[in-house]
Amino acid sequence: MVFILGGSHQGKLEFARARYALTDADVFLCAEDTAEINLSRRCVAGLERFALNRVRAGAEPADALCERLGALRDSVLIATDISCGVVPVDPLMRAWREACGRMNNLLAEEADEVWRLFCGLPQRLK
Amino acid sequence: MSTFISGGAKNGKSFYAQRIAKAAGTPLYYVATMIPHDAEDDARVLRHRAERAGWGFETLECGRDILSCLERADAGGSFLLDSVTALLSNEMFAPDGIHADAHLRLADELETFVRRAPNTVLVSDFIYSDAALYDDLTEAYRAALAHVDRRLARCCDNVLEVVAGRVVVHKGVLPL
Numbered sequence: 227m228v229f230i231l232g233g234s235h236q237g238k239l240e241f242a243r244a245r246y247a248l249t250d251a252d253v254f255l256c257a258e259d260t261a262e263i264n265l266s267r268r269c270v271a272g273l274e275r276f277a278l279n280r281v282r283a284g285a286e287p288a289d290a291l292c293e294r295l296g297a298l299r300d301s302v303l304i305a306t307d308i309s310c311g312v313v314p315v316d317p318l319m320r321a322w323r324e325a326c327g328r329m330n331n332l333l334a335e336e337a338d339e340v341w342r343l344f345c346g347l348p349q350r351l352k
Numbered sequence: 353m354s355t356f357i358s359g360g361a362k363n364g365k366s367f368y369a370q371r372i373a374k375a376a377g378t379p380l381y382y383v384a385t386m387i388p389h390d391a392e393d394d395a396r397v398l399r400h401r402a403e404r405a406g407w408g409f410e411t412l413e414c415g416r417d418i419l420s421c422l423e424r425a426d427a428g429g430s431f432l433l434d435s436v437t438a439l440l441s442n443e444m445f446a447p448d449g450i451h452a453d454a455h456l457r458l459a460d461e462l463e464t465f466v467r468r469a470p471n472t473v474l475v476s477d478f479i480y481s482d483a484a485l486y487d488d489l490t491e492a493y494r495a496a497l498a499h500v501d502r503r504l505a506r507c508c509d510n511v512l513e514v515v516a517g518r519v520v521v522h523k524g525v526l527p528l
Contacts, residue, residue, distance in 0.1 A: 233480025233481040235495045307480075307481045310360060310482060311481065311482020319485075345511060346502035346505050347505055349520075
């Protein structure tokens with residue numbers, strides 16, 4: 227399992243495509259209405275949007291991923307780091323931010339490789 | 353040697369940028385990119401000038417058309433450009449309206465700037481990691497700044513992230 231983290235627009239998916247030779251067909255891009263991840267794709271990107279969907283439904287995204295870890299062992303997982311701003315006023319945004327933190331910690335713990343992208347440059351964290 | 357610096361607000365980016373620029377030689381230029389709009393901006397400019405006093409910078413005011421300031425300076429000198437963020441904002445949200453593709457020209461211009469004035473330090477702001485869903489215009493600005501940042505990260509010799517006054521070297525070295 228590979229986990230790639232970084233701020234928005236930092237080149238996470240571009241890095242994944244190049245390093246792991248992914249094609250468009252390999253990538254499942256989560257949207258805000260993504261309630262279930264497509265486990266047949268090698269790469270799942272936009273996990274923060276999946277997390278937002280789960281939080282809106284009153285569920286814990288880390289738990290949802292925990293149940294699917296077996297199927298994600300060979301996956302490239304990508305999430306935007308949303309942890310570095312001011313504590314949001316909106317309770318939903320607060321819950322989202324914290325749920326993403328738990329999700330990211332879980333994925334970084336389980337992954338064999340963890341990368342962080344900064345201005346297009348990769349930094350290996352694990 | 354060219355250096356690109358980013359990081360969160362008030363983490364010490366400008367302090368490192370000033371030290372790196374000063375160590376790179378003379379003449380020493382500070383490219384001031386903010387266009388003051390109100391009394392709060394005026395006060396900020398005065399505060400920044402006071403902070404730079406004694407460092408030996410000559411200030412070049414240049415809020416738009418960044419290459420024009422090289423006509424008023426010795427390109428062999430040391431330049432501190434603070435900040436890419438303000439420059440993009442000035443170019444994108446201009447008096448004659450919104451320029452949605454301003455980042456493409458700005459990235460080209462800044463690459464040219466660094467080529468002509470190789471001893472340049474550029475400072476940007478890392479505005480990409482907060483928990484918020486932005487309106488389309490704000491999101492377009494974030495994507496545009498990230499485009500410029502990434503182009504600069506590719507062309508500069510050194511890429512530094514400043515976190516709580518500490519430096520993470522993502523490319524090259526800390527030139528101090």
